[in-house]
Amino acid sequence: MRKAEATGKAAPEGSGSDGKRDARAELKGLADDIISSIDRKENPKIVTTTRTKSNVIYDDKEGILKLGDSTEERTFVNVGQAKRFMQTMAVAAKCYKFVTENLHTSIRGLFYQLKYSLGEDIDENIFNEQGESNPLIEDLEVALNVKREDLNLNATRKGILAGNMKVMDSFGDERLEIDTARLGRSGWAIPSDVDNDIEFVDVKAKYVLVVEKDAIWQRLNEDKFWQKENCILISPQGQATRGTRRIIRKLSDMGLPIYVFNDGDAWGWYIYWTIKTGSINLAYIGSDIATPSARFIGVTMSDLEKYDFLKKMTMRASEVDVKRAQEMLGYPWISKHKEWVDELKKVIKTKMKLEQDTLQGPRLTFIDDYIREKIKNKDYLP
């Protein structure tokens, strides 16, 4: 889908809104190109954008981490690249099979299929370790401008959601309507893929609140916070998975403001920045999963001055926390914000941290008021 948009090329096998046929068409296009190279007696090649750190750039205008312009060519007739070229083709062929059969698996499932592939009689594996096949999947994502999810490869899923919204999910030939306001204390488990064969309708909420910890999600859900405030309440349950980052982005694209409420330490803040600008590791899909409009409502070190009781709630920051804060100071997309520099320097200087759970100190529902007040007063960090 994105490829067709980006290049203006018509996808030969259809370019429906489900994105699936596009991935299939892209895979077929790749194979066709290689066959014609061979027919023309040229050296078959794959061109992909370089994913090394040196080619990760921060796009100041868009506010996201993405890949720069460096490209890499993998050719078949090349002693150093032939094996990897063959492996990439094997991965592409499997993905084409999965997409055609309309079956999904994990990248581990793909690895075992590849390991099986050469049959029992041949004492040679296409891959020995999953560490070999994983980067080739990323190669394909970048070369074809599709996401792993479009190739029917599920990623780890984690993350929970509740709010005034309906999900039209597919389950084989069934079309299911799931009301995310009617899932009680469970909430809706965010799937790996929130793009293909799934739709979000009746999104009546006014904003999105992301809270780092599931325990806090459960607390707010019990208070019907999302119902009272008419928001969508999401917890990534720690660091956000691809699926959770993607759904936050999609809700932002629908015009909903995104507020993030995490622990007041470098780790919680890093989770926020990962949601906002994307991450270096996933820069190759930054345009899809980063949400530059996200704002941080807490916990901050400055909260210590606003809420007196928090002074006795601080914890000692670990060495890892302090080191992470120092690293974050080195990221220009963070250090261009004075507010964040102040926060990070406070952590480094005082070696303190402040968990979001502390806001239950005075009473369990204090946390609700804290969030309401922060949003009302626009008291958030960029």
Add this chain to the structure above:
Amino acid sequence: MRKAEATGKAAPEGSGSDGKRDARAELKGLADDIISSIDRKENPKIVTTTRTKSNVIYDDKEGILKLGDSTEERTFVNVGQAKRFMQTMAVAAKCYKFVTENLHTSIRGLFYQLKYSLGEDIDENIFNEQGESNPLIEDLEVALNVKREDLNLNATRKGILAGNMKVMDSFGDERLEIDTARLGRSGWAIPSDVDNDIEFVDVKAKYVLVVEKDAIWQRLNEDKFWQKENCILISPQGQATRGTRRIIRKLSDMGLPIYVFNDGDAWGWYIYWTIKTGSINLAYIGSDIATPSARFIGVTMSDLEKYDFLKKMTMRASEVDVKRAQEMLGYPWISKHKEWVDELKKVIKTKMKLEQDTLQGPRLTFIDDYIREKIKNKDYLP
């Protein structure tokens, strides 16, 4: 609820099926007992069953790990115990408050409430570390014969379920019907508490299939395995939480056979044994969360002889795997089964392991046939 059943004592504030009022009554009973001790000028005390490893026993008749008969007394007028006694009272008072207000929090939320309790002017904390408050919660669970969940303390939740079953969940004053057959690729996220204010109705499935990994759950869910086989498909998503273990037990109590399909390594097997007999750490609630009827359908080392292709799918067991296998041989409730001794010895000897994902090698749906065949042929381990 259990206490009232176990002792035949009428719970003064009602003994409804929701268990909640009972926990409240138990907490009040504890407080009343202490007040009358003081009135009688006796030294207030709490009696609890010892939770140290030496008092964990394997009940061969029931097939579960539980606590033995050793008890401990905590008295107030005792230099070594006064602080802990005071702390236990503080925990009990907070839980009483939560249960009365009908609000839940995590054990971390409880800790921060206790930290806050003495007010800002007093330079002394009831607790400095959560490591101090956690064991006191367990003390209360044992002394009052209630579960943490009954005290409105949420535990970490993890685990997903799909199948022909309905959940009647409470969400404040709302009563919600959740059809676990209509949740598409997400499934139903198993909550922390599956006992209070929640019911499982229309359980039409014939058996329960537990699969260790979420990736395998997603694979089988996509194949509509639970629909075709009319089973309930659960993944603990790794080691099973209290809530997931409890729901497996509840489904077993409803007469459903429980089959477990995990990785073929000591870790996967240990997850099985934790579901089946309970664990040493949670022996104090073993009667509630262990499911002695559970059976293990794979992956086993013996599968290598049955399925030829698996021979090239093995991985090298790590040192931790081998060490864990040796430990498991030392557990009499495991080593009494010849089949398990054979399996464990094979791991120790060959230093091999076999992931459940390998069964996708020949084709993605091979895993479905493997499970069907194992169940049909009763080819499982005790």
